[in-house]
Amino acid sequence: MPVRYYEGPMRPLLVVFAGGASGPWRIQRIDAVIGESLPITERLAMLEGEGTRHPAEADWVLRGVTSNERYVNEAERAALTTRQAGLDRPEATCAALIPIRKSQTWWELTQEARREIFEERSRHIATSLQYLPAVARRLHHGRDLGEPFDFLTWFEYAPAYREAFEELVGKLRETEEWTYVEREVDIRLIRDGHP
């Protein structure tokens, strides 16, 4: 079942990322890319739906909602829908959780100015499309929830695509869009029972 890129249908889904002693994902490393990091912990659980707001015994909790699409146009949506893979593929034993917060300046731009930077100048969607379906992705919005991060992006990929994934992340970090990122943490994970 394909998971939408910037999300589309249904009501928004609340997703809670809980770092702590339990969860099916082992944390390999937590890097502060821009600004303050998050505390090191062992495992991560990704919990979906209301009623999972405050998992017991978590060292930290990040929350976001899948929401309606903000920037994608019809042609881009069609390309994404055709190519993207869903979460939870058995071979996708590597994951990344990349929380970012954008600056006040970004949020004060109009919608059309943000779209212009995001895609026409930074090619966020066009670049990401090149890595589908190898890299599966789900975006979660936290800004309106009062969370410390505006976006939590969750990626899943097979070990063979580790290098390709580094390339994708590297390309995005060199864009004009990224000059508006004021905090970024990069969390890498391996599914339990895999090397």
Place this chain on the structure above:
Amino acid sequence: MPVRYYEGPMRPLLVVFAGGASGPWRIQRIDAVIGESLPITERLAMLEGEGTRHPAEADWVLRGVTSNERYVNEAERAALTTRQAGLDRPEATCAALIPIRKSQTWWELTQEARREIFEERSRHIATSLQYLPAVARRLHHGRDLGEPFDFLTWFEYAPAYREAFEELVGKLRETEEWTYVEREVDIRLIRDGHP
């Protein structure tokens, strides 16, 4: 101090509308415009900021956040910023709280398709501009919070502008945009101590 129309700067502000026995606004009437109504109650309090999520003794609570602008372009923002009035003017003793929910079909449209319907075809901003600064307005987003309403719009105006306000609301309800509204409640209020 002017309040922004579709909101702009600063982090999003959580606003809680609590209907019950207390609050500075007396509820005159609650009408179900489309779909299910809300329970009749006496008064309304508008509470701002975190820590006010669940006011005690409320009959019902609606929550929303002021957020970044979704549709307004540069020219429209400039026009709004010049003309709009802030909340809490002493003469603005009439208020309306209009919670609406839009359909799944609306939320599955791309951003550009929504903008096209919202402004190019329904003239939501252009029409609203004609009623500034008499009608002050603040928009709150609830969809990503898992609330029953996608938007809570709060309006304040002086008694002399009652008819003009009915005209504005009437015009908006006749637009193509409104064909996507699947639930709408219209709550009218008077500031305590006023007729």
